[in-house]
Amino acid sequence: MAFTPKKQAFNAKINAVTLGTGDKSIVIGGENVLPFYTFDAPIANKPKIAVEIRDKGLEGIVSPGIREFYAGCETVVDMAVKAQSMEGASAICLHFESADPNGENTSVEDCVALAKAVADAVEMPIIVMGCKNIEKDAQIFNAVSDALQGKNILVLSAREENYKNVGASAGLAYNQKVGAESAVDINLAKQLNVLLSQLGVPDASVCMNVGSSAAGYGFEYLSSTLDRVKAAALAQNDKQLQMPIVTPISTETWGVKESMSPEEESPEWGPLDERAIEMEVCTASACLVGGSDMVIMRHPAAVATISKFIDSLM
Amino acid sequence: MALKGLDIFKLTPKKNCKECGSPTCMAFAMKVAQGSVPISKCPYMSQDALDTLSEATAPLMKTITVGAGKNEHKLGGETVLFRHEKTLVNRNLYAVNLCSCMDEAEIDEKIAEVKKVDYERIGEREYVEFLFLNYADNGADKYVALVNKAMAADRALILNCADAEVAKAALDVCKAQKPILNGANKDNLDAMNEVAKAAGVTLGVGGADISEIYDNIKALEGKGNKNLVIDCTGADAKATFANAVLVRRGNLKDQDRTLGYPSIVNLAKIAGGDVHMQTALASAFTLRYGSIIVMEKITYAEALALYGLRQNIFTDPQKPMKVEPGIYALNGADENSVCSLTVDFALTYFLVSGEYERSKCPVNLLITDASGMSVLTAWAAGKFSAGTIKKFFDEADIENKIKSRTLIIPGKVAVMKGEIEAKLPGWNVVVGPMEAVQLVKFIKDFSA
Numbered sequence: 001m002a003f004t005p006k007k008q009a010f011n012a013k014i015n016a017v018t019l020g021t022g023d024k025s026i027v028i029g030g031e032n033v034l035p036f037y038t039f040d041a042p043i044a045n046k047p048k049i050a051v052e053i054r055d056k057g058l059e060g061i062v063s064p065g066i067r068e069f070y071a072g073c074e075t076v077v078d079m080a081v082k083a084q085s086m087e088g089a090s091a092i093c094l095h096f097e098s099a100d101p102n103g104e105n106t107s108v109e110d111c112v113a114l115a116k117a118v119a120d121a122v123e124m125p126i127i128v129m130g131c132k133n134i135e136k137d138a139q140i141f142n143a144v145s146d147a148l149q150g151k152n153i154l155v156l157s158a159r160e161e162n163y164k165n166v167g168a169s170a171g172l173a174y175n176q177k178v179g180a181e182s183a184v185d186i187n188l189a190k191q192l193n194v195l196l197s198q199l200g201v202p203d204a205s206v207c208m209n210v211g212s213s214a215a216g217y218g219f220e221y222l223s224s225t226l227d228r229v230k231a232a233a234l235a236q237n238d239k240q241l242q243m244p245i246v247t248p249i250s251t252e253t254w255g256v257k258e259s260m261s262p263e264e265e266s267p268e269w270g271p272l273d274e275r276a277i278e279m280e281v282c283t284a285s286a287c288l289v290g291g292s293d294m295v296i297m298r299h300p301a302a303v304a305t306i307s308k309f310i311d312s313l314m
Numbered sequence: 315m316a317l318k319g320l321d322i323f324k325l326t327p328k329k330n331c332k333e334c335g336s337p338t339c340m341a342f343a344m345k346v347a348q349g350s351v352p353i354s355k356c357p358y359m360s361q362d363a364l365d366t367l368s369e370a371t372a373p374l375m376k377t378i379t380v381g382a383g384k385n386e387h388k389l390g391g392e393t394v395l396f397r398h399e400k401t402l403v404n405r406n407l408y409a410v411n412l413c414s415c416m417d418e419a420e421i422d423e424k425i426a427e428v429k430k431v432d433y434e435r436i437g438e439r440e441y442v443e444f445l446f447l448n449y450a451d452n453g454a455d456k457y458v459a460l461v462n463k464a465m466a467a468d469r470a471l472i473l474n475c476a477d478a479e480v481a482k483a484a485l486d487v488c489k490a491q492k493p494i495l496n497g498a499n500k501d502n503l504d505a506m507n508e509v510a511k512a513a514g515v516t517l518g519v520g521g522a523d524i525s526e527i528y529d530n531i532k533a534l535e536g537k538g539n540k541n542l543v544i545d546c547t548g549a550d551a552k553a554t555f556a557n558a559v560l561v562r563r564g565n566l567k568d569q570d571r572t573l574g575y576p577s578i579v580n581l582a583k584i585a586g587g588d589v590h591m592q593t594a595l596a597s598a599f600t601l602r603y604g605s606i607i608v609m610e611k612i613t614y615a616e617a618l619a620l621y622g623l624r625q626n627i628f629t630d631p632q633k634p635m636k637v638e639p640g641i642y643a644l645n646g647a648d649e650n651s652v653c654s655l656t657v658d659f660a661l662t663y664f665l666v667s668g669e670y671e672r673s674k675c676p677v678n679l680l681i682t683d684a685s686g687m688s689v690l691t692a693w694a695a696g697k698f699s700a701g702t703i704k705k706f707f708d709e710a711d712i713e714n715k716i717k718s719r720t721l722i723i724p725g726k727v728a729v730m731k732g733e734i735e736a737k738l739p740g741w742n743v744v745v746g747p748m749e750a751v752q753l754v755k756f757i758k759d760f761s762a
Contacts, residue, residue: 002525002528002529003524003525003528003529003564003572004525005524005560005563005564006563006564006568008563036555036598037559038552038556039556039559039560102755214622215597215619215620215622215623215626216435216618216619216621216622216623216625216626216664217622217626217661217664217665217668218626218660218661218664219622219623219626219627220397220626220627220629220631223397223601223626223627224396224397224398224631227396227397227398228396228398231396255668255672256668257668257671258618258619258622260672268430268614269614269615269618270613270614270615271615274613274615275614275615275618275619277590277615278590278593278615278616278618278619278620279618279619281590281593281594281597281619282593282594282596282597282619282620282622282623283597283619283623284594285593285594285595285597285598286597286598286600286601286623288598289597289598289601289602290601301590302590305588305590305591305593305594306594308588308591308594309551309591309594309595309598312550312551312552312591313551313552313555313598314552
């Protein structure tokens with residue numbers, strides 16, 4: 001007797017969220033099956049890749065591959081423009097790393113100026129990533145959302161401590177998309193979504209960042225959170241967890257020793273660039289298979305690989 | 315399908331003799347269904363009934379043991395599709411592809427490359443467990459020569475050979491090492507089955523699509539062979555992913571025992587020679603149901619990422635990952651370098667040591683035994699207290715091994731400062747930051 005596999009398409013689906021405007025706008029989410037389970041039902045929108053551009057440009061970047069890719073770029077704006085040509089890229093993530101008050105404390109005005117310059121120069125959708133300082137991030141998101149009205153950007157992220165501020169400005173006043181960030185826990189993720197919707201931010205304007213980590217560094221928590229969120233969203237039709245998931249990869253993987261330790265320190269490990277690429281690829285792939293609808297990455301070779309990976313499974 | 319109490323009741327003698335210790339046969343059947351009483355407690359069960367029951371209560375997915383000696387490995391035995399549902403049991407294993415089409419020098423080189431990657435990560439040996447020996451239809455002599463070389467490499471073997479005659483010749487040489495014979499398909503099913511059974515080895519069976527794979531397994535089971543692995547490799551990545559998911563889901567969710575075997579996915583075949591793509595796929599199959607992942611090559615670049623991922627995914631959610639208690643000298647720390655104390659929860663260790671390494675300041679990181687709990691949890695449970703710290707200092711002989719008398723403690727347990735100072739006279743106890751991310755700035759300021 002021939003075997004007919006049972007299909008497992010769900011009646012629930014992940015919200016489809018549009019980022020950016022015009023020809024280069026993208027839609028993430030919209031699927032009613034588990035990630036890459038195309039044998040259950042077609043997947044509406046394939047997962048996307050955003051390229052991380054740091055506001056400090058190439059400062060502190062040790063990867064020869066990344067430096068080579070941006071060779072000739074004099075400003076962060078140049079880099080953002082160049083990043084659009086990366087094979088597989090479909091959004092630009094501007095990371096205001098230097099805004100941290102415990103670091104260089106770049107002013108909100110400077111952040112806004114850079115965001116405007118980048119937005120004027122690129123066509124792809126823009127994601128704005130903060131410096132992880134709750135108060136400063138709220139100020140940056142507020143000002144940048146205002147300055148970039150009409151661009152339909154995504155701000156990463158509103159957290160439990162500043163969701164009112166970020167949700168009200170980016171989500172309500174300026175009509176941008178809000179990323180809701182929680183710390184690798186399905187209940188915290190849901191709670192923040194509920195709070196944002198009570199604030200009046202429409203579900204269709206919310207993406208989730210349910211946490212991030214590099215492969216080998218507590219990734220089991222992230223993996224299980226992704227599995228559980230997708231199961232709740234699809235199998236149990238939990239509306240408060242049906243937001244598409246955006247996961248920063250590069251901010252995690254480039255901070256672990258596998259990606260940072262120079263070859264002289266551990267010669268048997270081989271060239272740094274290869275290790276860092278594989279770390280980024282491995283982590284991104286695992287997140288996508290778990291349920292991320294978009295990943296944020298850095299190295300051109302890693303972006304190209306993950307793009308090819310996504311296409312090969314669609 | 316798991317039997318319900320009523321199904322078991324139908325198999326009992328229904329005479330309520332109470333000899334099993336239960337008041338009625340019905341009560342007994344209910345207890346058996348729950349798993350609280352073994353079926354053997356009833357002296358009147360017929361052999362037929364016992365067979366039916368043991369079949370029905372057997373695990374859905376078989377655990378297959380392959381390899382011999384210290385290269386023996388367990389595959390499969392999973393009970394859930396996702397680790398949060400309970401736990402995953404047997405981590406996926408890696409194989410590197412060798413081919414009878416390669417010349418001797420190339421084979422030697424690849425084996426040497428495989429052997430280079432061999433290290434320990436949080437108490438687990440990380441290395442390439444299998445050599446995957448592909449037969450390129452170029453004669454039994456070449457293949458046996460390859461097998462002979464591989465046998466000396468101290469790894470478990472997978473023979474990928476669809477020619478039963480050649481497979482037999484190869485098994486004559488290596489069957490004592492209990493290799494997997496992979497390559498049964500609808501055209502060679504009987505011959506391969508005979509060869510595998512005669513040699514007493516596990517047989518790998520594949521097919522053009524999921525339905526053919528299913529029929530092939532059925533046919534082999536019909537011939538009494540239940541020592542199988544399923545080769546899920548399809549024409550491309552998409553087909554392979556679909557096979558791997560459908561096999562495991564059909565088995566564990568839809569409870570079809572025919573699909574209850576571990577899987578092989580051959581990335582050397584579907585990654586198209588793209589080493590980064592191979593990593594992306596290996597990562598995907600780590601999460602979605604590859605039991606053995608065959609790679610064209612694994613160097614440290616691939617291993618560090620993939621083995622780290624594997625170790626995370628296959629940790630038991632009910633048991634925290636722990637590192638060994640002791641002194642970890644970071645950034646070239648010596649006996650005069652400042653000490654920093656934390657718990658043995660692996661994630662804590664990785665975060666704290668990672669931040670310190672980033673600071674480039676020499677630090678003696680002291681890891682105490684806190685049963686693998688995080689700082690606050692351990693403190694709340696009494697596993698991280700002035701008493702346990704004192705005990706650790708005595709057992710690890712810190713006083714004599716380290717001359718520095720400065721001890722940084724986690725900011726979250728600042729309340730312990732006084733108690734620790736009382737237990738460790740002569741030590742200057744400093745309260746560190748609340749979060750690991752603040753350590754770089756903290757230690758730089760502190761060392762300045």
